[in-house]
Amino acid sequence: MYKFSKNSIPKVFSIVGLILIFLIIVSHFLSTKTEPENPTQITFKLISQLKDRWELGDIENHFHKKKFTCDKLIFNAKNIDSEFLKCNPNYLECFLNNETPINSEFSIVNNGKKYSLKIIKNNNQFFSQYQNSINLNAQIIGLDLGVFRIKLQNTCNEVLLPQRIYSAGEVSDNSQVWDNLNQQIYIDKFYVSNLDIYHWDKSKLDHLEPKKFHLPNTSLSINERKNYCLSKRKQLLQSHVLDAASFIPSDLSDSIPEFVYKYPYSWTKKKKGVFLYESLDDSDYEVKAKDCEYAYVADCLKIVDYKHFATDSVSWMGINNILGHYLEFVENKFLPSQNLKASSFYFNAKSAWHEVGKRASWDGVGYLKSNFDFGEFSPVSASKYEVAFRCMRYGKDK
């Protein structure tokens, strides 16, 4: 058996010392393998979490499961699609207020240290609106960067019109041919909502309740609509651009066709079997709930609830609410008086208005039947005919 002697003690210390040196060297090289991230990387990772929440909205679908209520900010109803919560300042406020079931902290752990993004209220507000974005003040707990501003752009609500030759006007009209080659045109996916107007200028909406936030705005005058779009660095949607976004191209791979063929319905090149076409021929045709997903017309009001921000009736390039839905005001550069997409839930399925490219006229003054020129086709009776609108913009690059 080995016995310790007094002489062996220095040897033990030497061995322990060498082991310690070895461990320090190893730990140093191990630690240099996981380089600490610099403040830029940490900042961007944290802001990416905020940006994802802003752009994806209620990705967990807690809204429809009624797992949260933010009565003062969002009205929870079945007929609102979760698209409404994307790039929605009210939803973000609700989230930051910790009123949703998700932990509202944006944080990361780096090299054992926790960093979190703190949104700082200014005058009791989380954000201010500026053009097409919201601005927030923030700081990072764990980094000495001070308070900085974050701009969250509304990237959710517009779509780029592909560059090709288009033909505006109804199917039989080939006089309004144009192209957007070398031009970027972005179009709003949905109608401008009351919530959009509320954040732009509260004085334009008298006593607006949250339960009306998701509805399309139909109360602004034509000039106010133009001014709203301008405030977002946009302009009112033009009629020929709406047609371009609505007519399904005959050949997507050919952007410069010799002749632009047009089809009356936005979701198919066929006529036969389409409920709108069948209704024209057969007055006994009964509209079904499935039909209303393609075009929400007057017959649908008795069958299914109108769903706001729904993406069922999406066009070939990504905008919604093409045929049926609300009346929509447009600026017509070819034929100025034809400024209204008449296809809407004010006309039955058998109405001839339900074709892409057809336009009626609105005087922009009132909302009674006498303020519109629907030609020989009469709408269903209503106390007022609500007219929605949306914006578009040109991009800088080709």
Next chain:
Amino acid sequence: MKFILLILIFFTSCEATNIHNEKILTRWISLQKIVKINPKIEQKKPIIKPKATIQYLFAVAFYDRSFELNYDCIYYEIPLNDEMGKLLIQKNYSDEICPDYPTKEIIYESLNVKDLNFELKEQNMFLSLQYKDDKEKNQEMIFRKMPLKISSSVSEVFSKKPAILKDNEICEKVSDDCKVTNPRCDNCKNSFFPIINSACKTNYSKVCGPNNCGTKGNPACIRGYAASKYDLDYCINDSPIGFCEGDLRVMCINNTLICD
């Protein structure tokens, strides 16, 4: 034991030299891209010649605290023997070409630089500075190409903003040979829209303001070359490249298609 302590001191001092340059970091926190790199400067190698001269390196585009796109021009004064070099950063208001030598407002200056090298990649930029006292400052920045823009409010020297352009002012001029000069449509007070005022077939000039194209006295709306199948001089009356509302005619006035 002394040996162990010496090793510990050595490693601690290595950590201390790894300092981030907070001032540049906060200024360029929303770096967008590197533009106009000087092709004569070799990356990843110390810049040592020609001695005592100021060399333009590259320019960075970034969003400032007001979310305006800004450009900084980066220069390096190369050391001459015992005289140390300088890193100089000049503010530019638009993406105009940085001059060969800094002639405007220097917003950042780092003295006593012994060695400088940089590396620009697709996603990040690496800037390394070696100082007279042998301290080394390394700065790595990651480009932000997503629509999200952030900017720091940490105090910096910020001069007056570029003037906001009024409605009807041209914010991007395209020449007959398709050269774009002075693009600044971000500075329009409102939106902007394209007009036809040159023979360029692949790009259009842009004007600030609400799109009033097609109306009397205003620019013609664009029908386009492909749609009109027209390939001759654009600047003629009734030019098929443009269109106007109702009975108005497309006229070519001062090389611009106007509705009259």
